[in-house]
Amino acid sequence: MKKLLVANRGEIALRIIRAARDHGAASVAIYSDEDAGALHAELADEAWGLGTGRARETYLDIDRIIGIARRAGADAVHPGYGFLSERPEFAQAVLDAGMVWVGPPPAVIAALGDKIEARRIAQAVGAPLVRGSDGPLTSGAEAVDFARQVGLPIAIKAAFGGGGRGMRIAREMDEVAELFDAATREATEAFGRGECYAEQFLDRPRHIEAQVLADRHGHVVVLGTRDCSLQRRNQKLVEEAPAPFLTPDQRDRIHKAAADICRHAGYVGAGTVEFLMSQDGVISFLEVNTRLQVEHCVTEETTGIDIVTWQLRIADGEALTVTQTPQPLGHSIEFRINAEDPGRGFLPTPGLIRRFRAPEGPGVRLDSGVGAGSTVSALYDSLMAKLVVTGPDRDTTIRRARRALSEFVIEGPATVLPFHRAILQEPDFTAETGFRVHTNWIETEFSGLPPADRVPPADPALIRSFVEIDGRRHSLALPAGLFAQMPGADDTTPPVEAGDDGDILAPMPCLLQKWLVAEGETVAPGQAVAVIEAMKAETPITAGRAGQLHRIAPSGETLAAGARLGLIRPAPA
Template identity: 45%
Template structure:
């Protein structure tokens, strides 16, 4: 077993891996950006190293820096968690070339399953059902029209390297073909450095069901059953259940066998998840996530198997301690994702300072979180900051426990997805387990959600100062970060206050100035100087916290200034467009 592991991630997954390491007797090494200096994962790890500024490209995506820290800290292995570089074959190779162990599948498997076109080809050869689609990437919107002529609308346009809902668009008729092609290609290039896209027949009302697999390096492979992930917004999951309310033992067996076949087809040797779309009693391969999933805890709760620890043991060369016949399922588990988003505003991101944070407890309740009290949900990263997981003897008991835990959970200072989860517990189709991936689009209007009030909490202003410290006769010069005394909070050296609420930032903008609600990247400018616009008309597309949002004009008028361009990084409050 390893003596020390570097966790190349942040947030709740870094906390989860660090805790798994501690239970295994492994020392953990955390990494952090400027904005995560006081994050929980840095406090829980045995060691923590600064790796750069807040933008992920300069910190958590900096392969050279991560490998250098791993070497300097004396780590023997690297755990990537999920997101960031977790599915980067290049990072896996860099870790291995540095003489370290990659806690994940071999790079060849990552590459094979990372390409949606290649993975479809491999799955077809392995006998895993796939939806009708193109065998090679397509190069223009014309291909969408030709595909639709053969298979009909709607058509899914997908980035070959896409995932997590990015690089995915749907053309429902001929008029949407060009826009769907452009969006999928643009997001594929922006998020994954690959604008190649392919086409699939789009299933309009499927369930999204995934199978957890674990394979070791001794030829053993098992599945741990399914998770139902059908309740999503913008193809990103909100609620997960295990087992699925729609699953039968017979279908679980067939899908489990298909998932194991998919893993064996690429020589898989780690923890992973094979995702399927299910409709009309049939299932079709969607993709394979070559990493631990956000929703892994519900499988842990019903199988009793620690997936994160098992993945670490497999990477250390240990054989699986159980066979397929040893895997059983007891009870029912549900996970809900607490995101810094306002459901009543189309799940608009709402990063900022959490001023009150109190977790629920009691029987059958688990919380995996990046917080343990008031703290910051940075605007630079994914909006997920906590996961509430409940378990009951059956689904009815799990739902009751979820309702009780949601009532106890208190998060103030930012908008969150908590109101959405409380509302769906009174929604008939969810309670009955009768839902598909279209649930949010179909039911949101009936939930009666009110927009969250503008966030107002800001953290204390801080400064850094150098101090000289003597330890056992040796003098060290260190930099200390701390709160400014009350009388010094207008000093020139203070750090900029972190911004909490997008609404308050917009209110401070000059009338007619369309300001960025948060830090992000301009994906597209939709207007030009001299153009007439209507009130609430989109003027820019902003990518922030892994989501694209349309930024709209506050009034009708003429565009007199466009202050940004595609690819430009902006901060909250920066002017984008001026309308007079």
């Protein structure tokens, strides 16, 4: 390949751009209007605009991306993770356009991306597996029937998804149908398909995965394991390699199952086979992610293998030079630095980053898509950066991580940095009294943190914009006050001001996904009345007081921060 289009954004786009340079290829970035000032667009050799709109109109628009690739003269496409990375129709469109697809063949993506078919492959090779539904469930009632057959808890999962999107854990029978509907909505929004299936859920399990590389010559190698058990809302926050506190037999079973599944499926490229492991050591296949993982960095640090560059080498037809699982070179822990407030239930907090001071020193790596002056958009994932800390053993790595996190300063949006600092003091994680972390540990056992201080939006002296000429971006900067003097400036809609306690306000820019109560219905304090979607996460909105609910914004409307969704009036006597 000579010129690689990176069909993604943020830190992963930057990671791939750098790998392309190491591989000797030029890079082409794409960006939405919302990302016009993003680092990945600035640092690529070329950057082409996708226009305005939410992800479905920009980073998920296959025809638009293929058109840009052709105009830019790209001969290869790397999808990163998320967005179109596990969409076989995108892979096929790239191949049909005569370009190299950096990933597994479309048929393999389709087979393993269909979680039901992936379970069948796992069964065929004898991988460990819990009971699941025979196919997609068509309704909440079918989900309830399955729960009655196998018992609770059950996991309801998107059949064509990943990364925790479109997944709900049902622990009570009366919540199964509602959670099925929520999973279907989220799967449709995230992946364009809402089919969901169900399987037994191993309560309080660890989440363990195996990193695989496979070339076009039939070679499959497992690079090692990772533990990704620290999660909130089924989204990972902390990952480490190798997965600690496994017996040699458990590690061998995971390695063998991962290799057998990928070999049976005809896998090519980098992929991850995920498993759950119960507290008593029961292992069950979970899914295959047919793409690069966010947490690939910890495996790179503990093996010395550049996984992203190897993706490019494999796509160019090279054979693997790694023939067996390498011995770990130490221990590595990754901390996802998200724009979320852990003191408010990990509520997303988009906004302007005023200060960004990254840690340095031995064993510290930072993969970041932002810096001081960057804006974290409400339209996309809340991930800003990844702090990766490595040492000769787990204890040393934890000590280094405490030092690195104490140096890390981000001012502007609230972040999960306080959570990461707190977790390194938790005996359940540090294993001072045994490693007791599991996938719902944060919700059930973490003592919590106070909410972050609210930060008002910035009032910049300059408004920055960009002009694109033949794929090259040029920066423009104009005085902010200039627009206040322009005709029509007074027509701008002012921000909605908060009223009394009866107002129901959007806590951030968001989409009003769904009202949960009817117009005029009486609600109680703390009752969930609506669901919003922002930064790829659904968040419930609760009533601040008792009274009658009156809707203002309709379902499906995009709202600014502080916009009034509705209000609660005192119920008539």
